[in-house]
Amino acid sequence: MSTFHDVVVIGGGGAGLRAAIAVAETNPALRVAVISKVYPMRSHTVSAEGGAAAVSAADDSLDEHAYDTVSGGDWLCDQDAVEAFVAEAPRELLRLEHWGCPWSRQPDGRIAVRAFGGMKKKRTWFAADRTGFHLLHTLFQTALSYSDIVRYDEWYVTKILVDDGRAYGVVAIELATGRIETITASAVIVCTGGCGRVFPFTTNANIKTGDGMALAYRAGAALKDMEFVQYHPTGLPFTGILITEAARAEGGWLLNKDGYRYLQDYDLGTPTPDPVLRNMELGPRDRLSQAFVHEFEKGRTIDTPYGPVVNLDLRHLGAKLIDAKLPFVRELCSKYQNIDPVTSLVPVRPVVHYMMGGIHTDIRGATSLDGLYAAGEVACVSINGANRLGSNSLPECLVFGNRAGRAAAVFAARYRQAVPSAVQAMARDEERRLAEELARHAEGHERIADIRTEMQTTMENGAGIFRDGDSLTKASDQLHELRMRFAHAAIDDHSKDFNTELIALLELGFMMDVAESIIACALQREESRGAHQRTDFPRRDDERFLAHSLIQRGADGTGRVSYLPVTITRWPPGERIYGR
Amino acid sequence: MTASTGRSYRRPIALFWWLSRRSYLLFVLRELSAVFVAWFVVYLLLLVNAIGDGAPSYARFVDWSGSSWVLVLNLIALAFVLLHVVTWFGLAPRAMVVRLRGHRIPPPQIVAAHYLAWLLLSAIVAWVVLR
């Protein structure tokens, strides 16, 4: 079966819904569809806690936001993209406000802002500490008012159909029935979010398996800067549930086992009782996570059954502030850790949080393939460079979701084309492949979960907070071996009804692609920059690597890495200075 | 766009579903209480009618009321009406948000106010009757 829409959006998170609304607003005559593997309001955006950055205070300026972003990203950001981003972020957040987002307010009714890591001014808008939840539900409910936006809820995209460098649609499975359908389109926007589940210990939800990156990669699009994986310094041990940076922005301290604010030993400034912007606990995430590893090496962390931890101290903030500004933190700690942050220290450790890299796009959201666009965490524009600043990615979803939606709408209206027969054949092949995957029988003896776990451990050991040539080469070999074993993995479930095991199998396939590209890019980048720290190349090397890595799939299925210069407009590479 | 397969399973509603949970039982009892509230209305009308027909008629009514089955019925009805009242009062603070000088009055106080009003009215009635 086959259905046509002018624009198909894959993903119903912050970026996807924003893109769909942009298409509907740009050209109401276009038929737009949103395909999502979970109901849109369950998308991972819902978990975002801390806030969304956009200049709004009188003492703040777009240039300062841009500079914080560029220096935070260790000069790997494209500065034209950053300038567009900071300029449009305030409008996007205001639009959300008009759509009903319950932003926290000042007593006079204006939007309130809070401090955030790596930001020189207070510019993070927040809805208590459930910002992503409110943002996503506001977008979803607003999207309901556009009755022309067709939704494919709980449909899983398995392939992007591309012929001769142009996208023609997707193949997807309806989860409830197992029905496979070809959905053709004049333009496709990928908004499938990140890939934290490639690692064992992550803040990311179960659905964040990098599907879109792999879909685009397999279709021939380039991935960019895949070696840059962000570790967030404060995740709860065992679950990996995030304790938002807002906890530190409101005044929380990081203490080692001696109760000492250890960040002062790592060139992040001097401790003060009250939070100081771009200082100590409000340094950037890459530096804080790296400091943790050094503390561990010095034996100053605390051992727990779930690995070494340090403590986050919120006690001095008091119950009143915590309930007003961080109620979700308190709820999460009491539910998942059995402690009350008002009276106890919160054990935390660095946790994989965000993918700076992704599908290579220009500043309109266009990828290297015609008719294929990308936005949100899945894309790499790049405004995040080598290290994303907290609270920049929600506005990124909105700004570039909007941009990609508008560009795709224009493209779809202009270039309507009959679907070539090669694409139809491709769709039939994909249907056949899926039928075969479903039939995979227990001749293999590997469990999907075992291969997945081994892949995750491989990634942590090979490409963690610190990496080197040896660890990466070893990881590369192990992934190769896992790839062979994966070919023989079996599934128990051969039913068509809501077959989550088949989905897990397909997701694992996508994650292997993502994992391989992370390792390949990391191996080639012989320098240390932002979140990519090579112990064998501890310095930043602007001579050779002030460039984005691009990885593209060759005919033999392996990735080839090349480099693309970074766009510098106004801020020449400099030293990253915090706390001074 | 999710099409139902038509194969999904619908759990039949068990005959005694309302016994599975205290709150469900309470819910069914409260629904039932409407019958007894109606009975009190009928009883009141009968009383008024009897008074209107003169003293002998009233005496007959009082006799009848004293008969054991009417007494039992009225006691049961009283229990149900009390249940109705108590649950109704419990609900009140959820339905009304009362503000006093900008502050929201806490729910227990609203409930208390209802009971107070009830007591007051009962006292007035008692005073009128027993005077």
Added chain:
Amino acid sequence: MADEITLEVARYRPEVDSSPVMQSYQVPLREHWAVLDGLTYIKDQLDGTLSFRWSCRMGICGSCGMTVNGEPVLSCATFLTDYAPGPVRVEPLHNFPVIRDLVIDIEDFMAKLPTVKPWIVRDVQSPVEQGEYLQTPEELEEYQQYSMCINCMLCYSACPVYALEPEFIGPAAIALAQRYNLDSRDEGAAERLEVLSSPEGIWACTFVGECSAACPKGVDPAGAIQRYKLTAATQTVKNLLMPRSKR
């Protein structure tokens, strides 16, 4: 503490079963393990055919609602140790058609949701260039509680009225309508009145209160409904007295 616990899980595979059957699994009993961790353990290690929804595992995405020992709960926020020594009975949420195992069909809710217009309605949209619509913290607090709904469907599962009258719009949808009605930026209350005060709306509710007891996010949908009854009644009286003045 024993180191294992039994999960009795309802299985329904439409291809082979005509009604659900219970299947038992032994899973490790560990501190911090949610019921959901037990289920993922089953799926990963024991039986790949078990189907259930989950995503955030932090009680915010609303995917993982199930009936555990008869109670509607989020399985990622309900802990195995609280049920020791077991067994723990895990079934799909009640009052919904079951697609497969623990997966329910919520299309009915998804279809009802847009009918209450859960978005900001305004006569005149002012352009964003003019800045935010002002809203004081007090005005925010008016509706904040009702904006916390994660659409987890526990309240529908707990509601006997929904079980008996599937036409009932239901607790979460009405609470969301109230969320917008009470938002100082919204002017759509009149448009929502008709649907809300229909027989399938608030008047179907007889205040069982189980929805609010089940709600993991403190939304208090029962309260929202009772409050709206008062509003609707007042509005009806007003309309009777002044038929021509709208709003």
